[in-house]
Amino acid sequence: xxxxxxxxxxxxxxxxxxxxxxxxxxxxxxxxxxxxxxxxxxxxxxxxxxxxxxxxxxxxxxxxxxxxxxxxxxxxxxxxxxxxxxxxxxxxxxxxxxxxxxxxxxxxxxxxxxxxxxxxxxxxxxxxxxxxxxxxxxxxxxxxxxxxxxxxxxxxxxxxxxxxxxxxxxxxxxxxxxxxxxxxxxxxxxxxxxxxxxxxxxxxxxxxxxxxxxxxxxxxxxxxxxxxxxxxxxxxxxxxxxxxxxxxxxxxxxxxxxxxxxxxx
Amino acid sequence: xxxxxxxxxxxxxxxxxxxxxxxxxxxxxxxxxxxxxxxxxxxxxxxxxxxxxxxxxxxxxxxxxxxxxxxxxxxxxxxxxxxxxxxxxxxxxxxxxxxxxxxxxxxxxxxxxxxxxxxxxxxxxxxxxxxxxxxxxxxxxxxxxxxxxxxxxxxxxxxxxxxxxxxxxxxxxxxxxxxxxxxxxxxxxxxxxxxxxxxxxxxxxxxxxxxxxxxxxxxxxxxxxxxxxxxxxxxxxxxxxxxxxxxxxxxxxxxxxxxxxxxxxxxxxxxxxxx
Ligand SMILES: Nc1ncnc2c1ncn2[C@@H]1O[C@H](COP(=O)(O)OP(=O)(O)OP(=O)(O)O)[C@@H](O)[C@H]1O
Ligand SMILES: [Mg+2]
Numbered sequence: 058x059x060x061x062x063x064x065x066x067x068x069x070x071x072x073x074x075x076x077x078x079x080x081x082x083x084x085x086x087x088x089x090x091x092x093x094x095x096x097x098x099x100x101x102x103x104x105x106x107x108x109x110x111x112x113x114x115x116x117x118x119x120x121x122x123x124x125x126x127x128x129x130x131x132x133x134x135x136x137x138x139x140x141x142x143x144x145x146x147x148x149x150x151x152x153x154x155x156x157x158x159x160x161x162x163x164x165x166x167x168x169x170x171x172x173x174x175x176x177x178x179x180x181x182x183x184x185x186x187x188x189x190x191x192x193x194x195x196x197x198x199x200x201x202x203x204x205x206x207x208x209x210x211x212x213x214x215x216x217x218x219x220x221x222x223x224x225x226x227x228x229x230x231x232x233x234x235x236x237x238x239x240x241x242x243x244x245x246x247x248x249x250x251x252x253x254x255x256x257x258x259x260x261x262x263x264x265x266x267x268x269x270x271x272x273x274x275x276x277x278x279x280x281x282x283x284x285x286x287x288x289x290x291x292x293x294x295x296x297x298x299x300x301x302x303x304x305x306x307x308x309x310x311x312x313x314x315x316x317x318x319x320x321x322x
Numbered sequence: 323x324x325x326x327x328x329x330x331x332x333x334x335x336x337x338x339x340x341x342x343x344x345x346x347x348x349x350x351x352x353x354x355x356x357x358x359x360x361x362x363x364x365x366x367x368x369x370x371x372x373x374x375x376x377x378x379x380x381x382x383x384x385x386x387x388x389x390x391x392x393x394x395x396x397x398x399x400x401x402x403x404x405x406x407x408x409x410x411x412x413x414x415x416x417x418x419x420x421x422x423x424x425x426x427x428x429x430x431x432x433x434x435x436x437x438x439x440x441x442x443x444x445x446x447x448x449x450x451x452x453x454x455x456x457x458x459x460x461x462x463x464x465x466x467x468x469x470x471x472x473x474x475x476x477x478x479x480x481x482x483x484x485x486x487x488x489x490x491x492x493x494x495x496x497x498x499x500x501x502x503x504x505x506x507x508x509x510x511x512x513x514x515x516x517x518x519x520x521x522x523x524x525x526x527x528x529x530x531x532x533x534x535x536x537x538x539x540x541x542x543x544x545x546x547x548x549x550x551x552x553x554x555x556x557x558x559x560x561x562x563x564x565x566x567x568x569x570x571x572x573x574x575x576x577x578x579x580x581x582x583x584x585x586x587x588x589x590x591x592x593x594x595x596x597x
Pocket of ligand 1: 335342344364365368369
């Protein structure tokens with residue numbers, strides 16, 4: 058009994074310590090960065106070339122009042138969202154088809170397996186040729202990033218939907234077409250979410266490379282452009298912004314997953 | 323609903339192209355509102371037989387017909403309910419939505435759907451569990467949901483594939499009693515698969531004993547014991563020892579392994595057995 062009562066403060070203590078460690082480690086990181094820049098360390102890495110954390114932070118706060126910064130974020134986020142939406146509406150049906158039909162597997166999968174290992178950046182030349190606008194080619198890259206992880210997950214999940222659930226549905230009057238909506242889709246939802254979270258990460262990678270290589274807007278473009286304009290503070294701000302966006306979108310996918318797959322305990 | 327099965331044979335195609343015989347020349351006839359138990363060792367094709375009757379599989383040879391039913395020849399009969407070995411509840415739907423599924427498929431008006439669901443939730447003591455997901459249910463509750471889901475469509479034939487396989491002994495007894503009560507109330511035909519002689523005697527009007535390799539009917543035993551049946555009464559125990567003898571005899575004739583059903587409790591893979 059006594060043990061049980063003690064359990065709560067002990068747990069809170071552990072939690073507090075864990076937060077303390079996290080904050081301290083962050084402070085240590087910023088401090089090391091500051092020191093490395095300040096004392097002009099040049100070996101083994103040329104930290105002396107970087108702006109210090111205080112300068113970066115001051116500049117960043119300045120950005121928060123400028124529309125250009127948010128426009129960049131908005132443009133890149135739009136491209137990623139569009140790519141993921143396209144990826145979902147194509148990869149889910151196609152993955153389902155490939156997973157269920159031997160013919161579709163033979164017809165599609167070899168071709169797709171050739172394209173899958175190609176890094177996103179290597180699609181860029183072809184994308185530029187295929188699309189009239191740069192916008193189109195960048196969205197194409199984000200689409201490719203989202204497409205394959207979703208496809209692979211859906212294809213595997215389609216084959217794993219328990220036969221007993223399909224038979225139960227059939228006994229209850231659910232025909233083969235309706236079972237796509239009512240059985241396959243919900244049964245595959247956990248795997249679709251897994252594919253989605255991998256796809257979102259790949260899609261961000263794609264948008265940044267696309268913007269850096271060929272874009273005229275977006276957070277990737279600005280980050281790279283700043284380097285050429287010798288505005289290193291902005292480059293670093295861009296870097297951290299990309300990190301924050303990636304983190305936020307994977308948190309969002311996890312949230313959606315938890316909402317939709319509530320039934321999985 | 324009556325069921326007439328004649329000359330039913332089922333082969334499964336294997337990956338290599340050869341055909342494995344699973345059921346061979348099964349013929350039987352099941353009467354209106356009869357309670358039939360299929361009894362036999364694992365692998366003798368009991369599940370396959372139920373699936374054939376439900377129209378989930380197609381026979382290789384032979385016919386299944388439902389005399390007196392309109393359009394009584396095979397196919398997925400709208401009038402037959404199926405309780406699967408592991409209940410096959412849809413894990414992404416709540417108890418309420420699971421029960422409602424078949425009503426939605428049948429395009430019952432929405433208001434009527436909800437009324438029927440309420441009625442069955444109450445009748446099966448599931449009101450408190452209406453919003454739970456199958457992973458949150460105990461074995462007994464899952465079973466009741468599966469029964470409610472099938473019966474709310476008013477089937478005339480209920481097929482149950484080892485409905486008590488995954489349950490502990492005490493719950494088993496309770497649910498056997500419940501199934502008999504449901505059968506008496508609904509006045510429809512029940513076919514139930516089991517491994518357990520005692521269970522079959524407790525439930526059935528008639529026990530059909532099957533043997534494997536390929537599956538055949540070896541015996542058909544009528545159970546004349548009046549209900550409610552008491553497991554310790556002499557008529558019950560007598561029939562049980564007679565059945566055991568019968569099974570031992572039939573098994574030694576066709577099966578080299580000593581298959582004494584008394585000492586072979588059916589072991590189900592550890593399914594969702596949360597209590
Ligand atoms: N889809 C299938 N393809 C090939 N063989 C199958 C298939 N389904 C069942 N079988 C085979 O048919 C035989 C009978 O299977 P069935 O499931 O009907 O047996 P059962 O009597 O229900 O057994 P248990 O008591 O273990 O459930 C088994 O040997 C099994 O391997
Ligand atoms: Mg079986």
